[in-house]
Amino acid sequence: MSGAGAPTLAVDGTGLRVVVVAASWHERVMDGLLEGARRALRESGAQWTEVRVPGSFELPVAAARAAAGGADAVVALGVVIRGGTPHFDYVCSAATTGLTDVSVRTGVPVGFGVLTCDDEAQALDRAGLEGSSEDKGAEAAEAAVGTVVALRGLPAVSGAPA
Numbered sequence: 665m666s667g668a669g670a671p672t673l674a675v676d677g678t679g680l681r682v683v684v685v686a687a688s689w690h691e692r693v694m695d696g697l698l699e700g701a702r703r704a705l706r707e708s709g710a711q712w713t714e715v716r717v718p719g720s721f722e723l724p725v726a727a728a729r730a731a732a733g734g735a736d737a738v739v740a741l742g743v744v745i746r747g748g749t750p751h752f753d754y755v756c757s758a759a760t761t762g763l764t765d766v767s768v769r770t771g772v773p774v775g776f777g778v779l780t781c782d783d784e785a786q787a788l789d790r791a792g793l794e795g796s797s798e799d800k801g802a803e804a805a806e807a808a809v810g811t812v813v814a815l816r817g818l819p820a821v822s823g824a825p826a
């Protein structure tokens with residue numbers, strides 16, 4: 665998938681409480697993703713807390729807890745790098761399906777900042793580091809806050825999450 669065509673989002677997150685849930689594998693890439701998310705959240709005016717989990721497989725349960733605990737939005741960050749076994753597919757699928765489920769079930773937007781890459785070079789190129797061509801941590805944070813703002817334009821549904 666190409667990053668070309670990504671929108672430029674200037675979102676106002678003033679007053680929002682955001683939880684960043686971040687996996688711990690691939691430290692250098694994660695440092696870049698986290699810095700990008702922090703910068704985007706700071707610029708939006710949102711307040712945030714950060715929770716580290718071991719791997720990307722654990723992101724959905726942390727996102728679910730954050731949503732249940734009153735977060736207005738969640739930003740999920742992780743890096744999964746393909747190896748020689750099908751484990752990659754299982755971890756990617758669990759993270760993707762799990763995070764989607766949390767957002768649809770709770771109504772709390774989840775920004776998807778989980779890189780699924782063939783090798784470390786691909787991940788570094790998307791991590792918002794010096795020399796990277798993309799900044800997926802910032803994009804995920806902007807998407808999460810931007811979706812909270814977008815949902816304000818839709819009618820509230822009785823019995824559904826706000």
Ligand code: DLZ
Binds near residue numbers: 720742745751755
């Ligand atoms: C086991 C594993 C492997 C092989 N690779 C990654 C990875 O590239 N990125 C990542 O975030 N996590 C990886 N994990 C760990 C799993 O996400 C999970 O933490 C373990 O299977 C324990 O539940």
